[in-house]
Amino acid sequence: MPFTHKGTPALLAFADSERSPLSIRARALVFVDPRSCQVRERLDELAAGPLPVLIQGESGTGKELLARQIHQGSVRSGLFVAVSCSAISQAYGEAELFGYVAGAHSSLSSSRAGWFGSAHGGTLYLEEVADLSLALQARLLTALETGQVMRVGGQRPLPVDVRLVAATSFDLSLAVKAGKFNRRLFDYLDRGHLSLPPLRERPADIMPLAQYFLELYCTRLELPLPQIGAATRAVLESHNWPGNTRELENCIHFALLVCENDEILPNHLYLPR
Numbered sequence: 001m002p003f004t005h006k007g008t009p010a011l012l013a014f015a016d017s018e019r020s021p022l023s024i025r026a027r028a029l030v031f032v033d034p035r036s037c038q039v040r041e042r043l044d045e046l047a048a049g050p051l052p053v054l055i056q057g058e059s060g061t062g063k064e065l066l067a068r069q070i071h072q073g074s075v076r077s078g079l080f081v082a083v084s085c086s087a088i089s090q091a092y093g094e095a096e097l098f099g100y101v102a103g104a105h106s107s108l109s110s111s112r113a114g115w116f117g118s119a120h121g122g123t124l125y126l127e128e129v130a131d132l133s134l135a136l137q138a139r140l141l142t143a144l145e146t147g148q149v150m151r152v153g154g155q156r157p158l159p160v161d162v163r164l165v166a167a168t169s170f171d172l173s174l175a176v177k178a179g180k181f182n183r184r185l186f187d188y189l190d191r192g193h194l195s196l197p198p199l200r201e202r203p204a205d206i207m208p209l210a211q212y213f214l215e216l217y218c219t220r221l222e223l224p225l226p227q228i229g230a231a232t233r234a235v236l237e238s239h240n241w242p243g244n245t246r247e248l249e250n251c252i253h254f255a256l257l258v259c260e261n262d263e264i265l266p267n268h269l270y271l272p273r
């Protein structure tokens with residue numbers, strides 16, 4: 001059932017958002033600005049096809065939501081597994097990503113599939129993919145190209161069918177030039193390039209998103225729905241949103257908690273920058 005609210009026609013809903021353990025905040029994608037509509041078209045094209053996808057967009061623009069939408073729009077019945085590459089440990093990265101067999105280290109008594117194996121039949125979303133070490137990048141490319149993984153301590157490779165959706169907040173080709181990112185992995189990923197503009201370049205999304213977050217948090221916190229008046233609207237529309245949609249979401253959440261009557265006023269907006 002698509003999420004709907006007054007005056008915001010272009011919403012996509014996540015069918016499984018209520019039961020997905022990885023999707024606490026994501027409920028729908030608001031796409032109203034013409035640039036967002038172009039992103040949406042490209043997303044639909046990519047979702048239906050077989051290509052890996054590289055999403056480029058500043059922090060907080062909604063890359064993970066797009067990745068979920070790509071998975072949902074695909075025919076893949078396996079899980080959507082989201083992993084932050086900056087959280088993968090240096091020491092055990094290979095085991096975390098590709099799994100291990102019991103006894104691989106003295107302390108490991110059972111086998112684990114790893115993130116890659118857990119996404120078998122589904123989609124692996126790697127956030128900030130450039131944070132992977134060069135060694136793991138090379139192993140990742142081999143796994144994707146051969147459709148096989150070797151678990152740490154394993155004797156033979158296991159077949160895996162994973163679609164990779166990777167995200168980066170900067171131009172990854174610069175990291176390739178600097179020797180920090182595997183050129184072949186970049187070429188592999190970049191066939192399905194999806195660029196998500198910052199919120200300041202999609203101004204027609206600002207008010208629909210603000211209204212969406214207002215309704216979302218009012219429902220969640222069981223608060224009456226306040227209005228957003230003209231002066232507040234002007235402030236929201238003229239801010240340049242360095243933290244993108246996440247900043248707008250936090251701003252609306254905060255405003256809802258500090259506004260006293262039935263209207264959000266400009267002084268209820270916490271916009272430090």
Ligand SMILES: Nc1ncnc2c1ncn2[C@@H]1O[C@H](COP(=O)(O)OP(=O)(O)OP(=O)(O)O)[C@@H](O)[C@H]1O
Nearest residue numbers: 025026028029030059060061062063064065245246
């Ligand atoms: N188009 C949208 N419609 C509704 N909610 C959105 C939209 N875009 C982003 N959000 C919300 O904004 C927040 C940030 O989105 P998300 O985590 O997907 O951004 P990101 O680009 O992956 O950020 P980071 O690079 O910091 O991980 C989330 O709470 C998400 O639900």
